[in-house]
Amino acid sequence: MTKKTIEQLRSRRWFGGTPQSTEHTGHALQAGYGREEFEGKPVIGIINTWSDMNPCHAHLKERAEAVKRGVWQAGGFPVELPAMSLGEGYVKPSSMLYRNFLAMETEELLRCHPIDGAILLGGCDKTTPGLLLGAISMNLPTIYCPAGFTMGATFRGERFGSGTGAFRWAPELIAGKLSPQEWQTVEQKIWSSPGTCNVMGTASTMTALAEVLGLSLPGASSVPAMDSRGHQLAAAAGRRVVEMVWDDLKPSDILTNQSFTNAAKTCVALGGSTNATIHLIALARRAGASFTLEDFDAIGKQVPVLANVQPSGEYIMPEFADAGGLPAMLSNMTALLDLDCLTVTGQTLGENIEGARVENDDIIRSLDNPVATEALAVLKGNLAPNGCVIKPSASDPALQKHRGKAVVFENANDLAARIHSPDLEVDPSSVLILRNVGPKGGPGMAENGMLPIPKKMVEQGVRDMVRISDARMSGTSFGTCVLHVSPEAYIGGPLALVQNGDEIEINIPERSITLHVDEAELDQRRQAWAPPAPHFKRGWGLLFNDNVSQAHEGCDFEILSSREPNPEPAIHG
Ligand code: FES
Ligand code: MG
Numbered sequence: 284m285t286k287k288t289i290e291q292l293r294s295r296r297w298f299g300g301t302p303q304s305t306e307h308t309g310h311a312l313q314a315g316y317g318r319e320e321f322e323g324k325p326v327i328g329i330i331n332t333w334s335d336m337n338p339c340h341a342h343l344k345e346r347a348e349a350v351k352r353g354v355w356q357a358g359g360f361p362v363e364l365p366a367m368s369l370g371e372g373y374v375k376p377s378s379m380l381y382r383n384f385l386a387m388e389t390e391e392l393l394r395c396h397p398i399d400g401a402i403l404l405g406g407c408d409k410t411t412p413g414l415l416l417g418a419i420s421m422n423l424p425t426i427y428c429p430a431g432f433t434m435g436a437t438f439r440g441e442r443f444g445s446g447t448g449a450f451r452w453a454p455e456l457i458a459g460k461l462s463p464q465e466w467q468t469v470e471q472k473i474w475s476s477p478g479t480c481n482v483m484g485t486a487s488t489m490t491a492l493a494e495v496l497g498l499s500l501p502g503a504s505s506v507p508a509m510d511s512r513g514h515q516l517a518a519a520a521g522r523r524v525v526e527m528v529w530d531d532l533k534p535s536d537i538l539t540n541q542s543f544t545n546a547a548k549t550c551v552a553l554g555g556s557t558n559a560t561i562h563l564i565a566l567a568r569r570a571g572a573s574f575t576l577e578d579f580d581a582i583g584k585q586v587p588v589l590a591n592v593q594p595s596g597e598y599i600m601p602e603f604a605d606a607g608g609l610p611a612m613l614s615n616m617t618a619l620l621d622l623d624c625l626t627v628t629g630q631t632l633g634e635n636i637e638g639a640r641v642e643n644d645d646i647i648r649s650l651d652n653p654v655a656t657e658a659l660a661v662l663k664g665n666l667a668p669n670g671c672v673i674k675p676s677a678s679d680p681a682l683q684k685h686r687g688k689a690v691v692f693e694n695a696n697d698l699a700a701r702i703h704s705p706d707l708e709v710d711p712s713s714v715l716i717l718r719n720v721g722p723k724g725g726p727g728m729a730e731n732g733m734l735p736i737p738k739k740m741v742e743q744g745v746r747d748m749v750r751i752s753d754a755r756m757s758g759t760s761f762g763t764c765v766l767h768v769s770p771e772a773y774i775g776g777p778l779a780l781v782q783n784g785d786e787i788e789i790n791i792p793e794r795s796i797t798l799h800v801d802e803a804e805l806d807q808r809r810q811a812w813a814p815p816a817p818h819f820k821r822g823w824g825l826l827f828n829d830n831v832s833q834a835h836e837g838c839d840f841e842i843l844s845s846r847e848p849n850p851e852p853a854i855h856g
Contacts, residue, residue, distance in 0.1 A: 353521020505608020
């Protein structure tokens with residue numbers, strides 16, 4: 284492989300010794316660096332999503348120091364660039380409203396500064412796809428370093444997973460079976476340390492997919508946040524990205540149709556978050572790979588769930604990691620993977636997982652002893668012409684084929700106001716509908732898709748019902764929840780036309796979703812339908828609404844997913 288020369292470094296446009304570079308050299312000296320510390324060295328931008336409002340990333344300041352150590356060791360010049368942190372719990376109305384914001388910010392931070400290579404520090408849900416989307420479009424040598432997950436806990440004898448544990452016990456609180464004091468213990472145990480949610484939610488799924496795509500060092504996604512290996516791997520990534528700059532190894536050299544197929548298969552084998560369908564499609568489009576929701580369904584039929592991790596399985600991430608983590612799981616499914624895909628190590632996926640072994644075959648299953656056979660299904664029909672998704676492995680087997688009467692909630696506020704009302708007309712066979720919570724309708728497609736079971740039903744012992752929405756649900760959630768209905772209600776999709784009492788049928792084995800109302804009646808309703816008023820009148824929310832694509836297209840902005848290259852910034856002194 285031919286190495287880049289110093290003169291070919293992108294940062295030389297700023298630091299090249301020309302009269303125009305005086306200002307840039309002066310600023311580096313002003314920051315306290317000696318000439319010998321930065322001149323002629325690759326500049327490595329560390330995009331850090333640390334924030335006081337994101338406790339999942341509380342340790343990323345120190346993590347950045349470990350990266351810098353590695354960059355210095357390899358003869359690079361590290362600079363830390365803070366970017367918007369999307370703390371999943373705090374950011375309202377939904378962190379998804381800001382994923383594309385972080386993507387744009389990442390791309391432009393890298394573009395407008397003298398950067399030759401990048402390390403991305405993230406982990407909490409949308410931070411992973413946000414950082415990766417921007418880095419893919421910018422296409423500089425890049426390594427993604429995940430934050431790692433929070434510690435584990437036990438409650439009433441059960442392994443207690445972040446999010447999942449709270450969802451699991453919330454109906455018991457509503458039913459009066461847990462005291463307020465016991466609930467405080469639940470709150471304490473959701474996240475016992477810095478780090479991302481410790482189940483196979485969006486965070487653990489997306490960090491694993493970054494690794495299998497070839498964008499992280501091997502094993503990086505299976506390290507707990509507070510494990511010393513996190514800093515060790517961060518330093519190793521710092522050293523490696525400097526080499527990648529000299530080798531000019533970029534995301535476009537790594538990401539292919541095959542690497543996305545590997546990622547989707549891994550997602551299914553993990554029992555991964557439904558959110559990953561949206562993010563992976565968006566990432567593939569940015570990378571120019573062809574990958575669709577239909578591909579996901581075909582893979583969902585082919586690949587069983589191997590990771591026995593909540594919410595599809597029993598264990599939590601620290602146990603999965605200890606059992607060998609992602610490399611071990613991949614070594615159990617090599618027959619399904621394209622092992623020749625290149626990764627940031629400069630080696631193939633196959634080479635990276637050589638020697639990985641499973642330490643506990645109940646936690647990481649083999650292909651002939653899976654946890655479940657269906658982690659993800661895409662349904663289509665007159666209620667969702669462009670598709671919707673469900674996680675059969677996290678839903679009640681008795682509801683996989685179901686017909687019932689619709690109980691419609693107009694939006695998230697309507698749901699909150701009426702779902703637990705004693706007057707709600709509902710029975711265990713009802714199909715709960717929530718609409719106007721999609722990409723534009725939310726806007727931002729909040730995680731409202733796991734509609735709560737009405738109190739009235741909980742008191743009768745009901746723990747699952749069919750729920751249908753154009754929202755997403757948290758990757759830590761479970762239940763018979765049909766999500767991402769496309770097109771969404773807000774733009775006049777058929778979900779907008781459902782009325783209370785309409786018969787709705789889902790048939791997961793047949794992949795169908797049907798609104799049993801005849802076409803003439805639906806046409807009449809369509810004529811009478813008017814779009815709801817836009818939520819935002821100005822600013823980011825309006826920009827988002829005007830540009831965001833539908834769920835089956837990845838919810839990216841067309842202006843961002845375009846593959847047209849932007850020119851390098853002009854430098855005039
Ligand atoms: Fe940050 Fe779950 S809240 S990863
Ligand atoms: Mg989440």
